[in-house]
Amino acid sequence: MQRRDFLRGSVMAGTAFAFSHRRLWAQSSDAHVEILVNEPVGVISPNIYGHFTEHIGGVIYDGVWVGPDSKIPNKYGIRSALLDRLKEIGTPIIRWPGGCFADSYDWKDGIGPAANRPKRTNFWEVDPDAARLHHKGPQVFEPNSFGTNEFIQFCRLTGAEPYLAANLRSLSASEFDHWVEYCNSPAGSTTLAEMRGAAGFPDPFRVRYWGVGNESWGCGGNFAPEEYASEFRRFTTWVPSFDLDLQFIGAGPNGNDIDWTHRFFEQLYVGHRYNNSSFAGWSVHHYSWNLSRGKTQDWIKGKGDALTFDSVDWYELLRESSRIEQILNDHWAAMGQYDTAHRVKLVVDEYGPWYRQGSEVDLTHIFGQQITMRDALATALTLDTFNRNADKVMMATCAQLVNNLNALFLAHEDRFISTPNFHVFAMYAAHQGAQALRAEISTPDIRYSRDGEPARFWGLKGSASRKGNTVTLTAVNPDVAKAKDVQITLYGGKVKNASGVALAANDIHAHNTFDQPDTVRTAKLDLSTGADFVTATFPPGSVVKVELTLQ
Numbered sequence: 001m002q003r004r005d006f007l008r009g010s011v012m013a014g015t016a017f018a019f020s021h022r023r024l025w026a027q028s029s030d031a032h033v034e035i036l037v038n039e040p041v042g043v044i045s046p047n048i049y050g051h052f053t054e055h056i057g058g059v060i061y062d063g064v065w066v067g068p069d070s071k072i073p074n075k076y077g078i079r080s081a082l083l084d085r086l087k088e089i090g091t092p093i094i095r096w097p098g099g100c101f102a103d104s105y106d107w108k109d110g111i112g113p114a115a116n117r118p119k120r121t122n123f124w125e126v127d128p129d130a131a132r133l134h135h136k137g138p139q140v141f142e143p144n145s146f147g148t149n150e151f152i153q154f155c156r157l158t159g160a161e162p163y164l165a166a167n168l169r170s171l172s173a174s175e176f177d178h179w180v181e182y183c184n185s186p187a188g189s190t191t192l193a194e195m196r197g198a199a200g201f202p203d204p205f206r207v208r209y210w211g212v213g214n215e216s217w218g219c220g221g222n223f224a225p226e227e228y229a230s231e232f233r234r235f236t237t238w239v240p241s242f243d244l245d246l247q248f249i250g251a252g253p254n255g256n257d258i259d260w261t262h263r264f265f266e267q268l269y270v271g272h273r274y275n276n277s278s279f280a281g282w283s284v285h286h287y288s289w290n291l292s293r294g295k296t297q298d299w300i301k302g303k304g305d306a307l308t309f310d311s312v313d314w315y316e317l318l319r320e321s322s323r324i325e326q327i328l329n330d331h332w333a334a335m336g337q338y339d340t341a342h343r344v345k346l347v348v349d350e351y352g353p354w355y356r357q358g359s360e361v362d363l364t365h366i367f368g369q370q371i372t373m374r375d376a377l378a379t380a381l382t383l384d385t386f387n388r389n390a391d392k393v394m395m396a397t398c399a400q401l402v403n404n405l406n407a408l409f410l411a412h413e414d415r416f417i418s419t420p421n422f423h424v425f426a427m428y429a430a431h432q433g434a435q436a437l438r439a440e441i442s443t444p445d446i447r448y449s450r451d452g453e454p455a456r457f458w459g460l461k462g463s464a465s466r467k468g469n470t471v472t473l474t475a476v477n478p479d480v481a482k483a484k485d486v487q488i489t490l491y492g493g494k495v496k497n498a499s500g501v502a503l504a505a506n507d508i509h510a511h512n513t514f515d516q517p518d519t520v521r522t523a524k525l526d527l528s529t530g531a532d533f534v535t536a537t538f539p540p541g542s543v544v545k546v547e548l549t550l551q
């Protein structure tokens with residue numbers, strides 16, 4: 001049954017079918033999920049499930065790269081345990097080398113024999129976080145042991161597509177062209193291709209995705225949007241394509257700074273009638289950092305703690321993360337005023353919670369932080385938002401993969417663990433490349449007290465998709481205290497069998513450590529199944545996946 005037919009039926013005729021389910025829900029369920037199998041939203045790009053690795057703190061050195069001579073198991077210098085886990089969750093795309101680092105990085109420093117590569121001051125050396133480092137290792141003085149060849153090797157070993165961020169602040173457009181040439185010119189065709197071949201990579205890397213600068217409103221050059229638009233045109237005009245459909249991603253706003261987007265697009269489309277079909281994506285960064293409960297906008301004072309928080313902070317963080325939906329809708333609408341065919345899609349290439357320092361597993365891990373159940377819910381609700389907006393979002397890369405902000409992994413020397421975020425990505429992998437379906441969720445808001453004032457937060461959100469005969473529903477129950485009895489009804493298909501899995505813990509602060517790596521892990525979710533509905537109890541503070549096989 002189509003949702004429209006169902007609504008018409010229930011309003012006009014009051015069919016026994018529709019009303020019996022409504023009554024069942026009213027009597028015994030806290031929430032009702034309606035999945036509309038015949039109402040597709042768009043294909044969920046696998047690239048929405050991407051990752052981000054920057055030369056910052058412990059991400060590359062310690063996290064990804066241990067070096068070929070290390071005793072830590074590795075493949076070509078890359079940590080084997082990381083490779084294994086990335087293969088488990090399906091890794092469609094990885095962004096590198098930054099972040100802010102990208103706009104200070106000279107790609108030529110990172111090619112050629114390792115022994116000949118120069119040592120440079122890392123961009124993050126200026127950050128107050130770096131000042132506390134007890135030794136001046138690769139986090140401060142970049143050794144360039146991990147460069148373009150090693151990154152491509154990393155991508156090949158995980159099956160990911162590379163997404164490179166070009167330096168627009170401190171290198172020229174010609175050096176950008178040369179990086180493209182180094183990566184993509186055919187074997188033996190150019191001097192740079194020969195250099196690539198000499199390093200053991202005769203075949204082109206075929207890099208399609210290129211970020212053109214990063215946060216150009218800030219660390220990437222402190223440009224005005226009109227200035228950045230003119231740089232963007234210069235960098236993206238007549239780049240050698242080597243028969244690839246290059247995909248350029250423009251550096252979009254800070255959070256919901258809609259003015260940046262309007263002024264960039266106006267300059268490009270109205271001022272210059274820019275018509276480059278390789279302009280494919282507009283990047284948006286959204287960090288959830290302000291837990292001050294409305295008291296300050298100060299970047300340092302507004303941050304909360306990764307491990308010490310109460311239930312109000314829990315909702316506060318989830319509320320901040322939920323803003324991503326508004327950001328997507330606002331920017332999509334703004335872009336559509338200029339790019340009326342919506343050729344340019346959204347790329348959320350940095351997202352996640354950002355806490356004050358103190359919970360990193362090693363001092364060298366600038367912006368390293370512990371990942372609790374709260375962060376798992378923030379990640380899950382963000383991925384659900386991308387799925388629901390599959391028609392608008394072409395790519396997203398979580399910031400960052402290991403030892404940083406919203407990490408899936410924590411690693412130091414020979415120790416390596418998965419965080420609750422890894423489990424979220426494992427659960428949500430089923431959505432990659434699937435057809436997003438409309439899913440309507442009805443449930444009351446959660447009510448609580450925020451500094452003596454009544455406050456509310458949504459009670460259940462999620463997303464649904466279909467791949468072949470399998471419909472996947474993922475959802476977040478943010479309620480810190482109450483489980484939710486949920487009825488899932490399918491319109492347009494009959495359920496043959498169903499299975500479920502939940503990520504939940506008794507403590508909202510639960511997280512994994514090197515000593516207790518499995519405190520947070522997924523468990524089977526019990527379900528009751530009817531012909532076109534399933535019921536289940538979603539634990540408090542949980543992420544849930546239900547898979548329905550259609551008859």
Ligand code: AHR
Pocket residue numbers: 054098099100101214215350367399400405
């Ligand atoms: O992810 C850490 C930093 O946050 C990135 O380098 C930068 O782009 C953002 O401000």
